[in-house]
Amino acid sequence: MLKRIFNPSPAHAHGQRSVAVDLRKLSVRFDGHLALEDISLQVEPGLRVAVVGPNGAGKSTLFNVLAGLLLPSAGQVRIYGHAPAQHHCLAYVPQSSQVDWTFPVSVRDVVMMGRSGHLGLLRWPGAEDRRLVDESLARVGLAGLARRQIGQLSGGQRQRMFIARALAQGANLLLLDEPLAGLDIPSQEQIVNILDELRALSISVLFATHDLGLAAERFDRILLLNRRLVAYGSPEQVFSGEHLTAAYGGHMQAIETKDGRLLLGDSGGHAHA
Amino acid sequence: MLKRIFNPSPAHAHGQRSVAVDLRKLSVRFDGHLALEDISLQVEPGLRVAVVGPNGAGKSTLFNVLAGLLLPSAGQVRIYGHAPAQHHCLAYVPQSSQVDWTFPVSVRDVVMMGRSGHLGLLRWPGAEDRRLVDESLARVGLAGLARRQIGQLSGGQRQRMFIARALAQGANLLLLDEPLAGLDIPSQEQIVNILDELRALSISVLFATHDLGLAAERFDRILLLNRRLVAYGSPEQVFSGEHLTAAYGGHMQAIETKDGRLLLGDSGGHAHA
Amino acid sequence: MLDWLLEPLAFDFMQRGLLAATLVGVICAVVGCYIVLRGMAFLGDALAHTILPGMALGYLVSGGQRGALFWWALAAAVVSSLGIGALSRDGRLKQDTAIGIVFAGMFALGVALISTARSYAVDLSHFLFGNILGITNQDIGLTFSVGVLVLLLVWAFYKEFLVLAFDVQLATTLRLPARLLEILLSLLTAVAIVASLQTVGVALVAAMLVTPAATAMLLTKSLPRMMLLAALIAAGSGFLGLYISFYFNVASGAAIVLTCTLIFVLVWLLRRPGVRNAAA
Amino acid sequence: MLDWLLEPLAFDFMQRGLLAATLVGVICAVVGCYIVLRGMAFLGDALAHTILPGMALGYLVSGGQRGALFWWALAAAVVSSLGIGALSRDGRLKQDTAIGIVFAGMFALGVALISTARSYAVDLSHFLFGNILGITNQDIGLTFSVGVLVLLLVWAFYKEFLVLAFDVQLATTLRLPARLLEILLSLLTAVAIVASLQTVGVALVAAMLVTPAATAMLLTKSLPRMMLLAALIAAGSGFLGLYISFYFNVASGAAIVLTCTLIFVLVWLLRRPGVRNAAA
Amino acid sequence: AGVFGASSEGLQVVATTSIVGDVISQIGGQHVEVTVLIPAGADPHGFEPTPQDAAALTSADVVVANGLGLEESLQALLDAQGDKVVYASEGVHALEFDEHDHHDEDHDHEHEGEEGHDHDHEHEGEDHDHEHEGEEGHDHDHEHEGEDHDHEHEGEESHDHDHEHEGPDPHAWMNPQNVKVWVDNIADALAEADPAHAADYAANAESYKAELDALDAWIVEQIAAIDEHDRVLVTDHETLGYFADRYDFEMVGALIPSFSTLSEPSAGELAALEAAIAEHGVEALFVGFTVTSSLAERVAADTGVQLVTLYTEALSAADGPAASYMDMMRYNVSAIVQALK
Ligand SMILES: Nc1ncnc2c1ncn2[C@@H]1O[C@H](COP(=O)(O)OP(=O)(O)OP(=O)(O)O)[C@@H](O)[C@H]1O
């Protein structure tokens, strides 16, 4: 089913060999202080990458640059070989969407907006678009609320609506900035399960989260940020005590226990790796 | 140190015997559908209560009623014996604050706003207020960013600022609606640790969260909501398979393992109890 | 009753006025829906006022040909739209502030231009309050063409304008030409305003943009239905207002706006919400 | 140069005008800071226009005593503030929409009232463009008293207004009388506007409220400093604008506003931000 | 001469309108230097003064305004000038709005032209010397009590004209007899300010008044060419009240039924006007050069009447057909006669 949603139309197909995300010496400066410094990184297509790091590490800043909403102060950004705003098939679910919840649109209308980019000017959504939208809604468990005005959703339902929109968009690269924040555990499971299905379709995902356990369990790669790139690699490579100290200071340690490596906060955390 | 912050001024002291939160047959109706139905509940003072339940369960709705921002459709609400908007010492950190981040105030100014209620009209903050504000800032680890304009904070830093403001407010009852959402693990630890200190001061806390593991580990009581009140009591009493099924449908189960009870999502969750 | 309805129609100027009021109502209401949804109710009034320097320059340069004035007014509105866009783009100013600054600056420029060239009579009060009774068949033709153009463009860019109004970030990631669309929407607003100048005038055109759309918003939660309702309300107000002006001797622009406002008040009172919010 | 400065001062009306412009600038700038921060730039212009029916009624009822008109204008502005509050309270309408509706409705009412009373000419243009040259010593006295009152109130309620402007929810949980404070702030705005009518007029008073505050906001990130700067900029514009009006024969209200706008543009250009946002 | 300070060239006199300015020149001759505030071609009702205008007023030795509420926008400035302001129309019998025989508000109305043409008896004439002159700001309430219809508005207190429920018609110069009153007022003022040339002023005044009488006679003669029942006037706003009053025309109505251009008609009023035009067989619609009204064009087209442009509020440029008051009146009368004959 997801095949249809995420099958990029030929016009937007990219050579298999091009790198999904290619950053060279990327820096972003805000009024004097650097939010990102000298980041170089290549992400292969089809990987699911968890972007982790403390608050203020620059995760959202990185996503904004990738989405073409923020111009970097220095360095080069390529997404499937294109400059950020040139890339068609990128879907972004920001950390906090500043939308007006009294807007007279239904959940379905919002998800349908994800199709606008594909339709082009002067064309109206067809049966195919409607099916893709319904599938995306079903995928995040909002099929029953499709006709509801968006203001009547709970915090978690709102988050899922945006994910459905990103799915309907049919992107090659999904940027999800803490999409699980505010979701109940069954909903979190639903979202994470979708990620598994995406792997088969060569859809790349950057997924910001503070849940290191989840990151270690369910992702192909971890990108550990703290203004600079601390580490990028498989969960085993990245979650070392050394790296964690570099990212989180002395407040986070990796401890080997009998059932795996446990990532601990200062006074007893609860995340597994 | 927290003694000073949270020591309510005599005018706002409440009899020790009055119940912190007293709900009788509370219902809230939105355009036809009920968000909360027939909730009756007494919370003793000084308890830390985790409010859990799936998205759309009515957690935020409950908090809005308690804060006096929403009038219930039916039923009675008492906070330390007062009607919601009559109670002075209640601090509320909403799930998503709709503030303007370009506002020309520093982090410190925002936290100082928490003191406005105490100062009364025509009085300016004194040395005592400034000290309380500095202590609150230090408590959430923002002392170093006190002079920064609020727009320059990361998502997590913003959340911590609001918690600092609630602390500075010196409330008897703290309403924290998913305050950990978006926080890195060290920051989460910091916040949760504050809760421990509050217990000694008889400050009641209602704390909405989706982290059932945290709820079970660090809270005195669990309030499990799903439109109706599913269960209220100690973590052991509340986190039974029966209750979880009632709240989350078939998607959540309590499984006994060798190192405690594990709360599992459909396809393998990761929360401990 | 029938007499009551037919008597005004015996006058040519009433026939023209009713036609113009209906046309303008529909145009403004449809464009107004986007304005209300974007939280830019101010934009209508502001753009309307920024037209003044254009009109003043137009008088000076073209010696007051009516046809030329339309284009001068439009040019001024476009310049203002671009100015507002430039000011609010980098995020240092909120959009409402940017609008306020441009609006006041342009209007002041207009007043200054008029005050320096004193030997001609700019018909300021007509400009402010419209002159629906003095409308010509050409004016109606122009309004009609403008109306068709505006409605066609709204229809053509419906989904793009929707995304733009709802979520600008999304528009950018969808590679919609956000900036261009924004300018186009401002342009549509400007065109709607210039087309309305004859009927209700600068001072009141804001009402035609905002009030019907807001009334419709109270009645439905679907955008297409909102547009339809707003158009109906606006056209109805134009019609009814002109009759009121005829029978009760009230200035016509004011009568139209007051009718519109009255309909809003009625709807607002009758459709009270189920939920009560405490102090907000 | 000194001559250039002193010559206008030889005229009593210039002395009075400069004093009035400075006073009004300070009042508007301080109140304007809150308006800009609350994202309600529209409010100033809207309240200014809603004064019209009050003025019209005042003419009719009180026979046009100047002193009485002040109170009529104020009453109309208060009624409008309350109306805006009532409309936006239950959350069905955004505040800008509520403002737009009330503004247009009230203005239309004013136009209708004036148009029904035919035999006298209400001096609409004064009302629109001010008449700083005809200001009397009593007017200045009134403006001064109003100014002192406004500044005192802003000082007294500084922290409450701050909370209100920043976070209404917080105001409610702090048991601040949010609704009352909101009305008080609208009232201050209304008073500031009525006090400015003589100097810059309804059409341009919005500029005095918004532009200096916005300029100051570009220069500082602290509210007290923002207020101080705004007051300085506004007072300076008033002064400079009147000189420009004197030497270049431009209508004074317009000259003041244009000066103000020019200062804004300069600041805006000189203080470009370090960060560049792509399309927004 | 600049507007700052008196020059040596003579008495500095500021006139508000070009028409007033012309009359002053006729009387003052080479002894006065006349500055006109509201330039030829501009509408006096909506005129906006600048500081230069205020400075000119302040520096002048004598300021002459029409009064009767014409100089709406200058009033506050005039009030501030004190005694040196002379209201030329002071002493003119002012027409009130309701003294015009307008079409009624409803649509079937009789126009009995007789009523309202001679109303002198209702008014105690021009001798309302008010206790308070000049400075504004006194409370005018007492005037509204008691003698509720003395709206004669001698200059000094005409600043509150616009506060009245019923204001006077300011367009006094449309009757040359009224301009004779102007002449007296102006000559007195000039003589008082410049006693040295008082005799010249008096002589000039007398000869100009004779010219005015000749003009009056000429107009009466011209008007004779118009049939009695064709003597109907429709104007843009109420500009020709004094003219109609003097020469026995009937004022059928005005597009803007107000003494000021700062107003607008309702649909009902316009309908009534068109009905009246049809009923009276009106042949021409007279509009001033200072008003650009598409409304006039529409009504003219709809009712099939001729649109005739007159100089009503201001003179033409110096090389135009109405460079002086005399020329203006001759131009207007010729145009009216031409249109209605
Ligand atoms: N617009 C801005 N102006 C100035 N500084 C900013 C701006 N946005 C973010 N910053 C700063 O840049 C740094 C990175 O912020 P960013 O939001 O990218 O962090 P993050 O990793 O997403 O944090 P979180 O986990 O809390 O969401 C922070 O120090 C923040 O204060």
Ligand SMILES: Nc1ncnc2c1ncn2[C@@H]1O[C@H](COP(=O)(O)OP(=O)(O)OP(=O)(O)O)[C@@H](O)[C@H]1O
């Ligand atoms: N303003 C509103 N109008 C109508 N329905 C609403 C409104 N606010 C919330 N609801 C509905 O009420 C229910 C409870 O919402 P609430 O926000 O209280 O849930 P929650 O438990 O806080 O969820 P989450 O965990 O996602 O934050 C939901 O079904 C939601 O759709």
Ligand SMILES: [Mg+2]
């Ligand atoms: Mg972030």
Ligand SMILES: [Mg+2]
């Ligand atoms: Mg919630």
Ligand SMILES: [Zn+2]
């Ligand atoms: Zn006139």
